[in-house]
Amino acid sequence: METPPQLPAQRIRRTRRAAAVGSAATLAGAWVVVAGLGRGASPAVGSTAPAGLTTTTSTTAPPAPAPAPEAGETHDDGVLVAPDASTAAPPSTGAASAQSALPPATTRQS
Amino acid sequence: VTERRRAFPCFGGIVSVQASGTGRGGLSAPASLVVAEAMLTRLHERLTPFDPGSELSRLNANADEEVPAGAILRRLAAAVRPAGLLSGGLVDATAPGSDPGIRDGWRHVRVDAARGTITRPPGLRIDPCGLAKGLAADLVARRLATHPSFLVDCLGDLRTGGTLGLPREVRVADPFGSAGPVATLTVTGGAAATSGTTRRAGHLIDPRTREPAATGVLQATALAPTGLEAEARAKAALLAGPVAGPRHLPHGGVLVLTDGTVLELPAAQARAALHASDGERRAA
Numbered sequence: 001m002e003t004p005p006q007l008p009a010q011r012i013r014r015t016r017r018a019a020a021v022g023s024a025a026t027l028a029g030a031w032v033v034v035a036g037l038g039r040g041a042s043p044a045v046g047s048t049a050p051a052g053l054t055t056t057t058s059t060t061a062p063p064a065p066a067p068a069p070e071a072g073e074t075h076d077d078g079v080l081v082a083p084d085a086s087t088a089a090p091p092s093t094g095a096a097s098a099q100s101a102l103p104p105a106t107t108r109q110s
Numbered sequence: 111v112t113e114r115r116r117a118f119p120c121f122g123g124i125v126s127v128q129a130s131g132t133g134r135g136g137l138s139a140p141a142s143l144v145v146a147e148a149m150l151t152r153l154h155e156r157l158t159p160f161d162p163g164s165e166l167s168r169l170n171a172n173a174d175e176e177v178p179a180g181a182i183l184r185r186l187a188a189a190v191r192p193a194g195l196l197s198g199g200l201v202d203a204t205a206p207g208s209d210p211g212i213r214d215g216w217r218h219v220r221v222d223a224a225r226g227t228i229t230r231p232p233g234l235r236i237d238p239c240g241l242a243k244g245l246a247a248d249l250v251a252r253r254l255a256t257h258p259s260f261l262v263d264c265l266g267d268l269r270t271g272g273t274l275g276l277p278r279e280v281r282v283a284d285p286f287g288s289a290g291p292v293a294t295l296t297v298t299g300g301a302a303a304t305s306g307t308t309r310r311a312g313h314l315i316d317p318r319t320r321e322p323a324a325t326g327v328l329q330a331t332a333l334a335p336t337g338l339e340a341e342a343r344a345k346a347a348l349l350a351g352p353v354a355g356p357r358h359l360p361h362g363g364v365l366v367l368t369d370g371t372v373l374e375l376p377a378a379q380a381r382a383a384l385h386a387s388d389g390e391r392r393a394a
């Protein structure tokens with residue numbers, strides 16, 4: 001068993017151990033085909049926004065305009081494919097206490 | 111800032127996209143989100159390994175060494191080798207298929223953009239794991255980037271940003287399933303991805319042992335410029351274990367260890383600055 005590293009920048013704390021490992025249900029295989037670009041649009045379903053967010057959920061589907069390729073992009077079946085995303089800027093991170101005007105997001109295992 | 115939101119079935123779960131204001135071409139947020147949904151649906155149709163008719167499945171079933179492929183599939187295939195290199199071989203988005211003798215399959219996947227083809231040893235399958243979701247988030251983020259703010263949530267693979275550069279809280283879900291997050295990060299742009307062994311036991315294979323990963327890390331969250339990179343780094347950090355894992359998170363992230371310890375790791379730049387200040391204090 002390896003021991004945790006002791007880097008000075010780490011904030012270490014304990015979290016409660018709870019449910020049995022691997023007990024969560026999987027959603028695999030539940031995908032369905034919905035109409036896409038150029039074939040009409042599907043209504044939004046399955047809103048999962050927690051209460052209190054400033055998001056609103058679209059329930060009607062305005063016409064989907066065809067996107068136009070920009071320099072370096074390839075059009076493939078309605079999807080613009082950028083040649084390479086390696087030039088994207090690094091993520092900007094701030095202090096956890098920074099004031100956020102946007103609804104939060106959650107990253108999780110899938 | 112008020113963001114509009116669409117949620118829809120995709121990638122085996124519920125994917126959501128959010129945006130505010132107007133974006134490229136004067137498109138309103140609701141209109142851009144319809145386009146985003148269409149893009150994600152197409153991406154899934156092309157890249158799912160669970161549909162034998164998808165372009166990915168047809169590639170994997172093709173016995174030829176060089177196979178014509180569309181731009182979406184070529185883009186995914188082009189990510190296989192960088193993910194292997196970035197992770198020191200820990201992330202191998204291939205499976206040996208009928209030829210179990212092929213090791214480090216990620217080294218053998220090539221893309222020829224001019225010919226519009228993918229080349230790999232016959233029998234070697236591309237098994238994208240989370241890379242397809244990361245790529246999908248990246249491509250849709252490019253579409254939404256001209257909105258004041260946006261979020262793409264591909265089942266926990268996130269891309270956020272926008273022209274206003276506003277901070278957004280990114281909460282890291284508890285691997286044991288409790289309601290509260292184990293950590294909260296604040297980002298103004300970029301990607302976050304989480305890999306773990308608690309939600310689907312045994313699904314993450316350690317390429318060194320070809321057995322389910324058991325490294326002392328239960329869950330790894332990586333921040334990165336792109337969804338593809340975040341996916342690769344999260345998996346690499348988990349497979350590397352508690353000691354080497356932090357080296358795979360140069361842009362910051364969170365590790366949850368098997369004993370419940372939560373390690374919040376700032377970006378390498380911040381780590382370096384802290385190390386330097388520690389050294390100055392020792393020198394003083």
